[in-house]
Amino acid sequence: MCDHDRPKFVPQEDTSGSRRRRLWELTANCHCPIVGVCLPLALLRKLVGKVATMSVEGDDYDLHVWAVHECANRSRMAELLQRTLDERFAGVIRKFKEARDGDALMALWRKAVDSGDTAGSFWAALSHPRCDAWLTEAIVRDMHMIQHQAGASVRVDVARFTELQKQHAQLAAELEQTRDKAARAADAKAKETARLAEQNVQQRAELAQRDAAIEALKRQLEALEAALPDMRDRERLLRRMEELEGREQALNEKMAQLRQRLVRERQEAAAPSSPAVVAVPVAPPVPTAARLALVDKTVLCVGGRSSNVPNYRELLEREGARFMHHDGGLEQASELLDTSLAAADLVICQTGCISHQAYWRVKDFCKRTGKRCLFVDNPSTSSLSVCLRKAAEPVPQTVA
Template identity: 40%
Template sequence: MLDHPFHVAGGLFIAKKALGPEIDASFLKRPQAELPETASSSRRRRLWEIPHKFHCPVIGTCFAVNELRPLMHKVMHLPRDTSDFVLHTTAVGACETRTALAGLLHKTLEKRYALIVRRFAASKTAEGVRRHWQEAVASGMELPGALWAAWTHPACDSLLEHEIYGDIHMIQHQVGTGTRTDLKTLQALRAENAELRRQVDSLRQDAEAARNEKAGETRALGERLTELRAEQAGRDACIARLSADLAKLRDSVPELRQRQALARRAEDAEARASALVAQCREQAETLERLRRRLDELENSGRTADTVATQPANADLSRENAAESLYGKCVLCVGGRSGAMDAYRDAVERQGGRFLHHDGGLEESLHRIDGVLAAADLVICQAGCISHNAYWRVKEQCKRTGKPCLFVKRGGVSSFGRILADLCGEETADAASD
């Protein structure tokens, strides 16, 4: 036990080792200070001027142990292993008179609770101080500052001092009881906190496992993506290589385009030949039909040549009038793309076959020679074809003597009138013959 006096309310306790020749035994028999009855000055009391039994509540309430220790080390030397109780009782004993420690604690309290002291100073009577103290007790806030401001107030009399002493004494008991309750609650909270920590650790492990799984999936997808990109790069390289090979092949065969042109011409010639074969077949059928009719006329018993010739010519003229385009190929060069079906219907209603070439807009001009050779009649819509196609059609028809009609407009009605006029001319020619 350390050699320091332990001050308590109403007296002090001194260890036997603390008694020495320098300490007078009469110190133990010193009477307790008398309590003042009324305030005799308007000046606020200092820490060492208030009754000594109030020092214990003031030091214990206004200073925490970890705060009191460095303050005491500033003015006195204390061993490092000094207990909290020795620190408290030493500070209480030092406040009985004006000592260096008492002055330091007084300045600290004045600075810390200056606002509360100023609020209490507005009251000039003990009743006003009591009201401020009761408000602080009711709210439970600022109790240390209110205790210091009330006990050092000039208007605080002995009755108010004991009333405050009783209140703070019971509050300390209640705080102790509450502390024990808080300790039990703290233990329960610690147990609950431990359980929650366990659950959090479990959830953290589950989350870590899920994160690792997702990371593995992400790595697998990344590797797959890299493989796909490599495959795509390989395909692109293969396409580029094949394109280069194709270009080399084309360069190695310089007459490739000519061969392609010849192949198109061959196709056109084949189409023309097919058209000519069909035309020959139709003409053979017409000839056979005329022969049968001639045989019928010879077997009818008509002997007069004039009588036999006139009906025959009349029948031929009617047949030619009815079948002016029968078996003939009508080539339409140019025209509106949306009217092709109408052109075809107009020609087929007259018994003809419809051929078409767009005049070099999309189709090759080399193909126009084949369709011109297969056609029996050419209708050239000059306003819908190129100049090269126009001169080519005109020159070909002039060289072969093939009938060609040039039309400025590409309407369906114009095309129909041309066919009607053409049929009328051929009918008139047949009748005159």
């Protein structure tokens, strides 16, 4: 900046020293913008309260005027303001120390104005050793215009702020509605979640019951599979019984034919020309008074000689019984005996012709089930007839 650019009415000052200028050394037109721009009102009121010997009455403007008045001379208030400004803007002051002449100082000030950081830069520039009267006047003018622009901006900002307040109120109302809607949705979601959780618990319980039922059915199936061999043995036994019944029927027919033939031969033998009569032994019938109630009953004969089995059958069928036979383990399996025992109403055990295993099986089964069992020592047909007659006799009752 050249000397001919400076105003002629501003006297030249000596700015060759390095000491920064004090607040009370500045011109009076600097005090008002420094106090107004660089010190917030709350801080200014606090500082005035520290040094004022009497209460400063009035509003913020009166407080501002009193502080500006105190800056005209070196006073306690001016010194306190000096220290406060140096402490608040120490960083900016160090930055402005780099300016070695007025041009550099003005460049730093212009840069601060462009960036909008004017409060600290305003104090650092005015108190700088190279700030002469011309620079002081230029900086104060700039600040004056900045304040006017700031005031206009404030008015614009106030209008904008009012509009933003309206928008804020509208957005707040919409936000509240959205929150209410979200709360209702969350409540409905929570109820739905609780319902689904309860349904899930019920389904889990049903699934557990189904699993238990499946497990029980598996155990039953395993038991049936384990019992399947016995079932097969029973099927074989039933087929064997059917075969035996067929053979029995054929034998009965054959016996009927033989009886008829025997009767004819007896009749022929009884004729006068017959020199002798052949006597055929017949099993003695059981007396009617001593007969067991065997009509439509199933009688199982266990053991005995195989040659006497037809005589056993004839004897029992005359009494109206259904005849079954098991050889007692001689040829037939003892394991199949339980099926025959279960189907019988009366059991006859031929103890003389039976295996030990079959004997104990018959005895144990009849004892457990309470089924009546007749034990015959002699496997003859007459011994069986005698056993049936004794079994039909009433049991004598003892008198106590």
